[in-house]
Amino acid sequence: MQPYENELNGINLDFDPLLCCCGTDGLLVKTIKGNYVLYEGKKDKNLYLNARLVVEDNKTLIDGLGMINMPMIKGSLKDKLWREVQACNSNFTEMDAEDMRNVIDDTQNGYLKIWGEYPTCGCACSTTVGAYKDHYGFYTLLKKSEGTCDYSTDIRSNRLLSEVLPDGFGIQTFISEVNKLPKTNFAIFTLDVAIPRKGTDTKVSLKTLPLGLFYSSENPLVYYSFERDSEMLEILYKLANDKKYSKLLEKLEHTKVVHLSSDEQAIITAMKKNISSEQVVSNEEFQNRIDKIKRIYTYYTQIKYDSLLLGWDKEKARFFIKEKYRRKEKMSFSEFLQKSLYWVPNC
Numbered sequence: 001m002q003p004y005e006n007e008l009n010g011i012n013l014d015f016d017p018l019l020c021c022c023g024t025d026g027l028l029v030k031t032i033k034g035n036y037v038l039y040e041g042k043k044d045k046n047l048y049l050n051a052r053l054v055v056e057d058n059k060t061l062i063d064g065l066g067m068i069n070m071p072m073i074k075g076s077l078k079d080k081l082w083r084e085v086q087a088c089n090s091n092f093t094e095m096d097a098e099d100m101r102n103v104i105d106d107t108q109n110g111y112l113k114i115w116g117e118y119p120t121c122g123c124a125c126s127t128t129v130g131a132y133k134d135h136y137g138f139y140t141l142l143k144k145s146e147g148t149c150d151y152s153t154d155i156r157s158n159r160l161l162s163e164v165l166p167d168g169f170g171i172q173t174f175i176s177e178v179n180k181l182p183k184t185n186f187a188i189f190t191l192d193v194a195i196p197r198k199g200t201d202t203k204v205s206l207k208t209l210p211l212g213l214f215y216s217s218e219n220p221l222v223y224y225s226f227e228r229d230s231e232m233l234e235i236l237y238k239l240a241n242d243k244k245y246s247k248l249l250e251k252l253e254h255t256k257v258v259h260l261s262s263d264e265q266a267i268i269t270a271m272k273k274n275i276s277s278e279q280v281v282s283n284e285e286f287q288n289r290i291d292k293i294k295r296i297y298t299y300y301t302q303i304k305y306d307s308l309l310l311g312w313d314k315e316k317a318r319f320f321i322k323e324k325y326r327r328k329e330k331m332s333f334s335e336f337l338q339k340s341l342y343w344v345p346n347c
Contacts, residue, residue, distance in 0.1 A: 033136040050138050052159060052317070077139065078107035081129050084143050088125040091118045104197070110139070111197045123149035130195040130202075134317035140164055142202070144193045155191050155223040166310065166321050171221040173321075174206045175302050178220075187217035188296050190224070200312035202319065208300060211236070212343035214292060220299060233289055233342060235271045240337040249334035252290055253297075257283045297336050303327045 027039035027049060039049045051062045082089075092101040097118045104113040110131030117124040129143040142164070145154040157164045171189065172178050187209060194203040206221070212233045239245040248264055257268065268286070306327040310319040331339060 033138075036136055036138050052138070052163075054163065076107075077110060077131060078105075080139070080141070081107045081110070081112040081131065084129040084141060085112060085114045085127040088114055088127040088145065088147075091120075091123075091125055092116065095119055106197055109198070111195070113195075121149060123147070128195045130197075132200055132312050132317075133314065135314045138317070140317055142193065142195055144195060153190055153224065155193055161223060164318050166319050171219065173308070174221075174305050175299065176304050177302065178299075181299060181302060182295065184220050184295055184299070185216055185218065186214050186220075186292070187222045188220040188299050190222055201322065202310045202312070203307060204310060205307040206303060206305075208296060208340060210341040210343040211293060211296075211337075233293075235268060235286060236289065236293070236337065237342045238271055240340070240342075246334055246338075249337050250332070253294065253333040257287045257290070293337070294333070297333055300336065301330075 028042050029037055030040045031038045035053045037051050037053060039051065054061050089101070092098050095118055097116075100118055101114060101116040104111070106112065110133070111129075113126070113128040115124070115126030125145070125147045127143065127145040129141055131139040131141055133139055139158075141158040143154075143156045145156070146152065155161070162169075166173075174189075175181070189206050190209055192205040192207045194205075196202055239249055245267070248260075248267065251260065251264070257265065260268075265283075268283075304326065305324040307325045308321055309323040309325075311322040313320050
């Protein structure tokens, strides 16, 4: 990128130009409204991009630039929303399985949802996207996507989420004394977002990632999860799904595997033999997984608010917290293991 200065109506823009990857020689500023700039292609006038500007350290930056791959093709709000659901929609069109797809197309009001199972190992996907209009007539898109086979869940926006979600939003919004908890180097929670079909009030909930999705993260709250642990918790999953092992689950909260009775260790050993794996899980490895889950459970017990109602501020083009809902359900460690979701392969 070549640094340059672009001037429009006496306003000097002190950032690098946006370059398009699809053959044009760049973009030009067409109009400015408040802190928004509308660009169009230098040659191809069908290319355009709405960008929101933010000022940091006396420099003008483009909010969300890291998520922009190319300018969007000019079109209606309906076109924009349908482009957002193509990752899921393509599963049905490429497999000639459109009759297995469900659609709620209310794009005229800024809402689109697509979901269904496609004929590959019982896999399913869903994507919901909503458009939130601001004071200047620009749209912020909020999208929730899920896939069952690889357990992918994704909350995204066409802007930086840090500039869309309420100011200061984070794990501390749900766990007020999170600084007193032991540090963790893996993700624990993600968000569940109920994108509204009518209005802009949006409910977000804190949910624990399925057990077996351990991956590195300095922040216990992430807005996406698409990696899975190759070392799944098959043994613990089997214990949690059979009520006769409830007492054994309770013991695992405070007792090391090596300190279990010989009969209890024999149960775990028998389960190891029934799991088809190239490498047998040792007691130490199994204990490490239990310790991780105990860390997750510790965070779970400290949740003060498990869901929020967000309102939309059109002038600031971001959400704000309208209401907080206290966590009602309290589970013991064994109940937590029994009711949690687990990542398991579909095939």
